[in-house]
Amino acid sequence: MNRVALGFAILGLAFAGAQGGQAADSSPPRAGDIYGVWSNPKGSVHIEIKPCGEGTCGNVVWANAEAQADVRKGSNRELIGMQLLRDFSPSGPVDWKGRVFVPDLNMTFSGQVRLLDRASLRAKGCLLPNFLCKSQVWTRVDPAGRAS
Numbered sequence: 001m002n003r004v005a006l007g008f009a010i011l012g013l014a015f016a017g018a019q020g021g022q023a024a025d026s027s028p029p030r031a032g033d034i035y036g037v038w039s040n041p042k043g044s045v046h047i048e049i050k051p052c053g054e055g056t057c058g059n060v061v062w063a064n065a066e067a068q069a070d071v072r073k074g075s076n077r078e079l080i081g082m083q084l085l086r087d088f089s090p091s092g093p094v095d096w097k098g099r100v101f102v103p104d105l106n107m108t109f110s111g112q113v114r115l116l117d118r119a120s121l122r123a124k125g126c127l128l129p130n131f132l133c134k135s136q137v138w139t140r141v142d143p144a145g146r147a148s
Contacts, residue, residue: 033118034096037061037141046141047084049113056096058085074104088113100125 034056037048046062063071063079071079086108088098100111100123112124116137124135 033094033115034113034121038121038138039141040138041136045079047138049085049088054089055098056085056088057083058088059083071103075106077103079103085111085113 035050037046038058039046044064044067045060047058048061049056049058060079060082068079071077071082082101082103084101084103086099086101088096088111091097091112094115096113098111098113099108101108110126110129114122114124116122119140120137122135122137124133126133
């Protein structure tokens with residue numbers, strides 16, 4: 001996988017759609033539902049989204065061997081533990097805006113997240129604000145979600 005493609009895949013900049021195999025909770029999402037562990041469509045990277053400082057961030061908590069090797073080859077850094085979602089803050093009832101770091105490109109882009117329901121979110125990344133954007137649907141790894 002080339003470095004640019006991996007960067008987009010890791011951060012949801014080249015999304016393919018929701019993954020099956022997880023029970024969708026179609027109840028309306030709430031702002032706190034963004035917190036938890038989320039999987040990219042390929043299931044190759046899991047990011048934990050949680051409060052950090054005054055904002056919300058997302059750190060890699062698991063990645064398959066191929067994703068780890070690609071990032072290591074491109075940046076000589078470890079993917080696990082890396083903060084990919086940075087400085088996210090609410091921009092609406094179920095929307096957040098912030099910055100997305102692509103480790104193998106060593107670049108940060110504007111990003112948005114929208115909760116679709118309690119089990120899925122749409123992540124969008126743009127090379128420039130609202131220009132050359134791609135999006136994909138990530139699914140919750142812990143489908144029970146947070147306590148009501």
